[in-house]
Amino acid sequence: MISKVFSAALSGVDAKIVTVETDIAHGLHCFNIVGLPDKSVGESKDRINAALKNSGFQYPKSTNQKITVNLAPASLKKEGSSYDLPIAVGYLIASGQIKADVSEALFAGELALSGEIRPVRGTLAIAETAKNRGFKTIIIPADNLAEAKLISGIAIIPIKNLIECVEYLTLNKLPECLDSRLLNTKHRVFRSRESKHRGIRLCVY
Amino acid sequence: MLAQSFVSILPRLSEKEMIETAKIHSIAGELESSAAATLTRPFRAPHHSASHIALIGGGKEAGPGEITLAHNGVLFLDEFPEFQRNVIEALRQPMESGKVIVSRAAGSFNYPARFILVATKNPCPCGWYRSDQRECVCAMTQIINYQKKISGPIADRIDIHIEAQKVDYERLASPDEEARSMAIRKRVERARASQEKRFQKEKSAHTNARMSPRQIKAYCPLDKESQQTLKNAVESLKLSARAYHKIIKIARTIADLEESENIGFNHIAEAIQYQPRG
Numbered sequence: 001m002i003s004k005v006f007s008a009a010l011s012g013v014d015a016k017i018v019t020v021e022t023d024i025a026h027g028l029h030c031f032n033i034v035g036l037p038d039k040s041v042g043e044s045k046d047r048i049n050a051a052l053k054n055s056g057f058q059y060p061k062s063t064n065q066k067i068t069v070n071l072a073p074a075s076l077k078k079e080g081s082s083y084d085l086p087i088a089v090g091y092l093i094a095s096g097q098i099k100a101d102v103s104e105a106l107f108a109g110e111l112a113l114s115g116e117i118r119p120v121r122g123t124l125a126i127a128e129t130a131k132n133r134g135f136k137t138i139i140i141p142a143d144n145l146a147e148a149k150l151i152s153g154i155a156i157i158p159i160k161n162l163i164e165c166v167e168y169l170t171l172n173k174l175p176e177c178l179d180s181r182l183l184n185t186k187h188r189v190f191r192s193r194e195s196k197h198r199g200i201r202l203c204v205y
Numbered sequence: 206m207l208a209q210s211f212v213s214i215l216p217r218l219s220e221k222e223m224i225e226t227a228k229i230h231s232i233a234g235e236l237e238s239s240a241a242a243t244l245t246r247p248f249r250a251p252h253h254s255a256s257h258i259a260l261i262g263g264g265k266e267a268g269p270g271e272i273t274l275a276h277n278g279v280l281f282l283d284e285f286p287e288f289q290r291n292v293i294e295a296l297r298q299p300m301e302s303g304k305v306i307v308s309r310a311a312g313s314f315n316y317p318a319r320f321i322l323v324a325t326k327n328p329c330p331c332g333w334y335r336s337d338q339r340e341c342v343c344a345m346t347q348i349i350n351y352q353k354k355i356s357g358p359i360a361d362r363i364d365i366h367i368e369a370q371k372v373d374y375e376r377l378a379s380p381d382e383e384a385r386s387m388a389i390r391k392r393v394e395r396a397r398a399s400q401e402k403r404f405q406k407e408k409s410a411h412t413n414a415r416m417s418p419r420q421i422k423a424y425c426p427l428d429k430e431s432q433q434t435l436k437n438a439v440e441s442l443k444l445s446a447r448a449y450h451k452i453i454k455i456a457r458t459i460a461d462l463e464e465s466e467n468i469g470f471n472h473i474a475e476a477i478q479y480q481p482r483g
Contacts (some may be wrong), residue, residue, distance in 0.1 A: 010232055011312065011314070012312075012316060013228055013229055013232055013269070013273075013314075013316060013317065014314060077311060077312075079266065079275030121232055121233075122231050122232040123231060123235040124224070124227050124228045124231040124236075125228045125231060125232055128224070128228070133342075134319075147227055147231050147236055148225055150223065150224055151224070172234065
C-alpha cells in the first residue's frame with residue numbers, strides 16, 4: 001500500500017512543501033529513504049523504528065517488508081530531523097495500522113526513541129508556507145507552538161508524542177497541552193463541522 | 206552602553222516585522238519558544254574576530270549571517286577598525302540594498318538584511334588622539350594606518366558620524382535614564398507615524414532612510430537658504446552624490462522629530478554636522 005503525507009523543507013528564509021510517499025511491498029526487510037536525504041534524514045530510520053516500537057505500534061524491523069520512502073521533489077536536498085514525524089505517520093498509514101485523511105495536513109517534528117516529539121527549526125516559516133499553499137492543519141512539536149501561532153488562519157495542533165498525533169488523526173482527540181496552554185493566551189478552541197477533519201479543532205486567529 | 210540602550214528608543218516591531226524577524230531566528234534555530242510572541246528588535250553584537258561568512262551568511266548550508274539575524278534591529282560592531290578588512294568591506298552591498306544574496310553549492314538564497322548599523326571606534330590606537338584630557342602617545346603613521354582601516358566607501362555609507370564626548374559624573378549616576386528612553390521612544394514613534402503617512406502611496410519606501418532620489422525630490426523640497434548651505438557644503442567638503450542625498454534624508458528626519466512640516470535651514474545645517482571629518 002502507498003501513502004502520501006506532507007511536510008516541508010527549509011530553503012533560505014522560506015519553506016518548500018515536501019511530499020513524503022511511503023510504499024510497502026512484500027519481500028525481505030529493507031527500509032530505504034530516497035529523494036536526496038542527508039545523514040540526519042537517513043538516521044531517522046532508526047529513530048522511527050524505536051519510537052514506533054516504544055509507542056506500541058508494529059514497526060518496520062518487526063516485519064518482512066520492503067519499505068520505500070520518497071521525499072519529493074527528489075531534486076531538492078533534504079536535511080534535518082523534521083521528517084521523522086511525517087515518515088512515521090506515512091508508515092502507519094501505509095502499513096494499515098491507522099486510517100486517517102492527511103491530505104490537508106502538514107507534519108514536522110523530530111522523534112525521540114521513546115516516541116516523544118522534539119522541537120525543530122523553522123516552524124514559523126513552515127506554518128506560513130502551509131497557510132499560503134492552502135493546508136488546513138499543521139501538526140508540530142508542542143515546544144514550537146509559541147512561534148507557529150504567530151501565523152493566523154491555519155489550525156495548529158501541537159503534539160508532545162506520537163500517541164497524541166495518532167489520537168488526533170484517528171479519533172479527533174485534541175492533544176492535552178492545547179486546552180490548558182492556549183486557553184490562557186486568548187486563543188479559542190471551537191468546533192468545526194465543515195472541514196474534513198471533523199470534531200474539535202484549534203484555530204489561532 | 207550607549208549602543209545597547211539604542212534598542213530601547215526604537216519603535217516597537219510591527220506585526221509584519223515581527224513575523225519576518227521571528228522567521229529568521231526560527232530558521233537559525235535561535236528562537237526560544239517562549240520568546241516568540243514577545244519579540245523585541247534584535248540586537249546583535251558579534252565579536253571583532255568574526256569572519257565575513259559569520260557576518261554575511263554562508264557555510265555549507267548557506268545559512269543566514271549576523272546581518273540577517275539583525276534584520277529589523279541593530280547590528281552593533283564594537284571596535285569597528287579591529288574587524289578584518291574583508292569583513293568591513295563585505296557590508297557595502299547589504300548596507301545599500303537591505304538584503305544579501307548568498308550563493309553556495311546548496312543553492313542561492315536571498316536573505317533580508319535591513320539593519321541599523323551602530324559601530325564604534327577609537328580615534329587612534331591609544332585612544333587619546335585629539336583629546337583635551339590626555340596626550341596621545343601614537344606615532345602619526347600609526348594614527349593614519351588605524352583610521353585607514355575604515356575605507357571611504359564604508360564611511361560614506363554611514364549616515365551619522367558622532368564624536369562621543371566624555372560623560373559627566375552627575376549624568377553617569379543619574380537614575381532616570383530609563384524614563385528618558387521611554388520619552389525618546391515616544392518621539393521616535395511619532396516621527397515614524399508621520400513618515401508612514403508621508404509614504405502611504407509609495408510601495409518601496411516606508412521610512413526616510415529608504416527614499417530613492419526621485420522620492421527625495423518629491424517629498425523634501427528645500428528653501429533657497431537651505432539649498433545654498435547644502436551647495437556650499439558639497440563644494441567645500443567635496444561630498445559625494447550619496448552624501449548629498451544622505452544629508453537631505455537626515456534633515457527630513459530631524460524635521461520629523463521636531464514635528465516640523467518643512468525642512469528648514471537649521472535642519473540641513475545640523476545634518477551636515479554629522480558628516481565624517483577628514
